[in-house]
Amino acid sequence: MDVKSPYLHPEYETLSREEINKLQTERLQETINRCANVPFYAQKFKEMGIKAEDIKSPADIRKLPFTTKQDLRDTYPFGLAAVPLTDCVRLHSSSGTTGNPTVILHTKNDLDEWANQVARNLWMVGLRPDDVFQNSSGYGMFTGGLGFQYGAEKLGMLTVPAAAGNSLRQIKFIKDFGTTAIHAVPSYLTRLYEVMQEQGVDPRKDTKLKTFAIGAEPHSEEQRQRIEKMFGMKAYNSFGMSEMCGPGVGFECQEQNGLHFWEDYYIVEIVNPETLEPVPDGEIGELVLTTLKREAMPLIRYRTRDLTRVLGRACPCGRNHVRLDRMKGRSDDMMVLRGVNIFPIQIEKILMTFPELASNYLITLSTDNDNDNMTVEVELAEMFTDDYARLQSLTKNVTRALKDEILLTPIVKLVPKGSLPVSEGKAVRVVDKRKVYQ
Amino acid sequence: MKQLSIFIENKRGTLLTVLNVLKEAGIQIIASTISDTQDFGIYRIICDDPERAFIVLKEQGITATITDVFAIQLEDEPGEAARVLALFAEADISIAYMYSFLLSGKGILVFRSSDTERTKQVIKEKSLQEF
Known part of the structure; x- marks a missing residue:
């Protein structure tokens, strides 16, 4: 340990991209070999015809199957162990x-x-x-x-x-x-x-x-x-x-x-x-x-x-x-609207840039006249004006900012504070009323 | 003049909720107007105690604000509103919104103008009577 060095493991921390690729390739091969002891993986590899030597670069990882949290649950408690x-x-x-x-x-x-x-x-x-x-x-x-x-x-x-x-x-x-x-x-x-x-x-x-x-x-x-x-x-x-x-x-x-x-x-x-x-x-x-x-x-x-x-x-x-x-x-929160992937966090990020708006919002997806639409209802932080024109231009500005982010034009509705449902803990942000899902 | 402006969602029953809150608090409404747009409305009220009305509405979680508006007393004769508005038009002042009501035989014209200072000036110069 050289206390003056900015790196604890300079041999790994300062690797070039080529060196990282080489190291990953070797280590991925080792990992595949270790997985031979796990029936869950061994069987999948066999079905897919995957062998350690098929891995020539880290990008070859795309040949391998995914593992999900459900797989961990299904093999509870020790089903994925690769060692005794x-x-x-x-x-x-x-x-x-x-x-x-x-x-x-x-x-x-x-x-x-x-x-x-x-x-x-x-x-x-x-x-x-x-x-x-x-x-x-x-x-x-x-x-x-x-x-x-x-x-x-x-x-x-x-x-x-x-x-x-x-x-x-x-x-x-x-x-x-x-x-x-x-x-x-x-x-x-x-x-x-x-x-x-x-x-x-x-x-x-x-x-x-x-x-x-x-x-x-x-x-x-x-x-x-x-x-x-x-x-x-x-x-x-x-x-x-x-x-x-x-x-x-x-x-x-x-x-x-x-x-x-x-x-x-x-x-x-x-x-x-x-x-x-x-x-x-x-x-x-x-x-x-x-x-x-x-x-x-x-x-x-x-x-x-x-x-x-x-x-x-x-x-x-x-x-x-x-x-x-x-x-x-x-990712469980992702919405697909007219072929575009949208995450609530993208909407939230934009809404938070407007001080006139409160933090509570609700996204509703619906089918109107065979068109899929997104409505974003957002609470006003306070009644900052009694001028229609200013409220309407706020709606317009929010709509434009959202469109720049998600590339679709949502319907933006200002609602009074406290009018959107607040759930305990994780707030419900998305309601999907589209026909395809009914 | 203090006017209460309340943000109203376009949903059945919201207006009634507001009116019930004011009723419970014993607030008397002197004049009111509501206009409809596609998404929301602004319910504007002249009442006997706008400050207290604002507090009770806020306690009930209703979004509102107090706005300063002008209220000019008119003579009860034809053409009176036109005469007064002409004075503002001449001074290059535009009217954002306006409504009127009758109180004890007097016409009252309530409006918000584009230029508060100049409006005050015109009222003073032309000896208009504020309500």
């Missing part, structure tokens, strides 16, 4: 609120590689062994706990498993232990700041805090900036999912221009969730990940259902690993 259970040392499981839980197994090497990914990320944003890392994330089955714990320890930091909640104790730890970095969900940091204010603690003067890792819940760029401004320090976006290991899969570098996804560990694809064909860089699609190093439970072309897009690869930080945009929502 005696070689596994850990399992993480989802809560299973919507069916069978999903189980992910890890060998000792898997845990070690997972810790390497997290350590690499934390190093990337400037943390070193003399930092004090407080992990204010849930522990237990939630991978954000042990994932960051092992990673921070691997880097060599003094690591405080503070776990989630109890803000007064968190603040005491931060002050007493000289905490310099925290990992937490973004909404918790806002809460922590409020408690600091109540307690008369100024994070700039009274603590040594300088860095946050935030993730595990969707948040906007605006929310990140709010956190950074509040505390006067940097907050880096972390991507993880338990199916891959947990946190570590992707992380922002100090450029904060997308999350680097580690292509020595994963093959990253962005596909159209309908056709499953790859989409061009810059276009939103579903993130599909293939593990390249996992021993206990390799996953081939796992459909994450998360929507994102490729921002680029080469980065001023010196890394060429693909940079992805923050997650844009879930």
